[in-house]
Amino acid sequence: MAIDQKPLIYLNNAATSWPKPPGVLEAIKQSILLPAFGSGRTTGTQGEDYATQARERLSAFLGSESPENIAFTHSATDSLNILITGFLHREKGECHVLTTALDHNSVFRPLNEYAQQHRIRLDTIPFSGCHVLPVSVEAAIRPDTKLMVMTHGSNVLGSVQDITTIGDILHDHGIYFIVDGAQTAGHIPLSLRDLPVDAYVFTGHKGLLGVAGTGGFYIRDPGTVEPVRFGGTGTDSFSLLHPRGMPERFEIGTQNYPGLAALAAGVEFIRQNEMLSIAEKMEKQTAFLVSELKNEENIAVYNEHPDLPIIAFNIRGLQNDDVGFMLARGYNIVTRTGLHCAPLVHKAIDRGAGCVRISHSWHTTDKECRIAADAIREIARNADPSVGKA
């Protein structure tokens, strides 16, 4: 099969967005062509201080109180580890922590490590439909519940959670609220200073259109989380103890300058192109794809009304990784298959078998959506639904 004659259709943006806007590529190039400036590690002042630029843009974009409330890390997973570990450092003795079945292993694994060490007791709140209900959160609260960590947008179902109502409930009980925004940052407008969240985690390489190896978090009150990594910051160098101010409290070592330059450029691209108009285009494409797939007898779509450009499905009679293989090799369409690091979602929706996920982007055309829908339907029409049917 001459797949090289078919243009690549990339529908795996919920994993890593591609392609990047031209401005992002240019920013990376410039950051490498020129020496690094600023950040307390050079006398050079002739160019951009990438960390400061990215921090200012992210702060404005996410609606934080000030750039000082933003810290950069290697990824969303790195951010969650820092926040969870740093928060628990302040807790004396075992406490109760909540998360949800919609969450990702970046949340489950650190929390379950601490549960295994008897540092916390962990309860996982199930979801109903595609959402975690505020009433379920309220019912799960115990007298010693100190922390809740939950996803803002499901990376499998594409459903955005009601973090405003949930955050208000948690705050009424004095519970700290960390939100994993890996799938929502760059996709939906946010004003974090107005939301009842204590920390919001983002990654650079998905909706913010930067590159892998960048991420970070917003934190309302940095004093609520202890630093857990220590070292050079380029500031306060006489002190043999790590500085406690922001952003040094959570940022160690030399920054990923090309990554931060890319992140700043990605955010600028979204701002200039108006996130809402990008989102509107993607919403139409999502609705089109869902309607094409759900009407096919052999296809099970797990959320027919996703809030994010994420569609999860299976074809009856075929394993999800076979469908992914056929799309990739037969049609040059890149998707993602398997469990998507969200095992409890799959336990609930497909008995843990996993599914195919398609996720489009600002760059995906209507024609590409049509080709993808036709390819998926062609595979479905040729599958034998009786195979593997329970």
Add this chain to the structure above:
Amino acid sequence: MKEFLLDAPVTEGFFAYLQNFGSVESLPSVGDGFHKFEKQDWFSIKGFSGDTTVEVRFKKEVMDLTADFVFSLFSSYREGKLDISVLKRREEAIDERVRKRLYGA
């Protein structure tokens, strides 16, 4: 998972040959024909008719025992030595070791 680059395109006949050693599922109308060979506890081979690459997924725990057998399947088919009795004897011997490692029996 490993990609194998073959010196000739995959054919429907190749997967028909593989049926001697496991199960084959085919969707002939998808593209130029999708085929999947599954040898439970050993490995699976997926490919499209006319393509020169196939994807092989090994069961990690026994890959050291089974990997050579994949090459034997490819070479025996390519060289046209379709007397499968020798390969079947090898298969039996390997299978005993695979089962012993995976299930202790």
